Amino acid sequence: MTIVLHQFAPMFGLPNPSPFCIKLETYLRMAGLAYRAETIKGRIKSATGKAPYIEIDGKLISDSGLVIEHLERSNGHPVDGRLTLAERAQSLAFQRLMEEHLYHIAGFARWLDPEHPAETFNYAQTVIGIKGILGKIIPKFVQKDVKKSIWRQGIGRHPTETIWKLGIDDVNALGHWLGGRAWCFGETPTVLDAVLFSFVASIVRTPWDFPLKAATLKHRNLVDHSQRMLAKYFPELVKP
Numbered sequence: 614m615t616i617v618l619h620q621f622a623p624m625f626g627l628p629n630p631s632p633f634c635i636k637l638e639t640y641l642r643m644a645g646l647a648y649r650a651e652t653i654k655g656r657i658k659s660a661t662g663k664a665p666y667i668e669i670d671g672k673l674i675s676d677s678g679l680v681i682e683h684l685e686r687s688n689g690h691p692v693d694g695r696l697t698l699a700e701r702a703q704s705l706a707f708q709r710l711m712e713e714h715l716y717h718i719a720g721f722a723r724w725l726d727p728e729h730p731a732e733t734f735n736y737a738q739t740v741i742g743i744k745g746i747l748g749k750i751i752p753k754f755v756q757k758d759v760k761k762s763i764w765r766q767g768i769g770r771h772p773t774e775t776i777w778k779l780g781i782d783d784v785n786a787l788g789h790w791l792g793g794r795a796w797c798f799g800e801t802p803t804v805l806d807a808v809l810f811s812f813v814a815s816i817v818r819t820p821w822d823f824p825l826k827a828a829t830l831k832h833r834n835l836v837d838h839s840q841r842m843l844a845k846y847f848p849e850l851v852k853p
């Protein structure tokens with residue numbers, strides 16, 4: 614069984630600019646599953662048109678959560694198997710908070726932060742990876758598209774300070790919930806640790822300042838947790 618993980622190229626000293634890609638690659642390392650990572654170039658070939666996706670036994674599976682569910686089931690639940698039903702419920706609720714809510718505010722910071730037009734344009738240009746004249750036009754279109762999707766979701770209809778507040782509320786909830794624990798549940802990291810790491814690291818490693826980042830940095834426990842996860846699962850990215 615060979616797993617091929619299709620994801621974007623690394624950025625900001627992190628395994629990936631996408632929290633969903635960081636989550637899945639972290640999971641593969643947690644579960645000790647051998648895989649080969651391939652960088653997506655051009656159109657995303659998954660059924661959903663989104664990344665990450667994996668290729669396994671000639672089959673494509675997309676959506677980080679569904680991929681993890683599949684791999685947990687086929688490998689004897691190596692990562693989340695020990696969680697109680699109540700812990701699984703908490704894990705799912707916090708994953709949804711980050712992936713379906715905080716994601717849009719973190720995306721607003723990366724693609725649209727009104728205080729950082731040059732940095733966000735640069736980010737778009739780098740992620741899209743198109744050079745020359747098209748590299749000046751296409752990032753603008755993609756930024757407009759991100760704006761439209763955050764608007765459709767509803768968060769994008771608020772004034773900027775309300776958008777930041779909504780994300781800060783999420784991060785405060787995460788920080789207070791983790792408290793002084795090293796990991797989300799018990800003695801070893803689980804899938805929720807992978808998701809928490811992917812979001813906290815994505816926010817604090819974005820190399821410009823915005824209110825959501827400042828609020829996240831105030832939660833020393835969240836920052837330390839993401840450093841512990843990076844050191845444990847991506848030691849090659851930790852500077853000596």
Ligand SMILES: N[C@@H](CCC(=O)N[C@@H](CS)C(=O)NCC(=O)O)C(=O)O
Pocket residue numbers: 631632633657662663664665675676677678
């Ligand atoms: N629920 C999906 C979300 C994946 C997702 O939104 N990926 C983004 C990158 S962070 C993407 O591929 N966007 C490209 C697009 O929408 O065209 C998962 O967990 O994999």
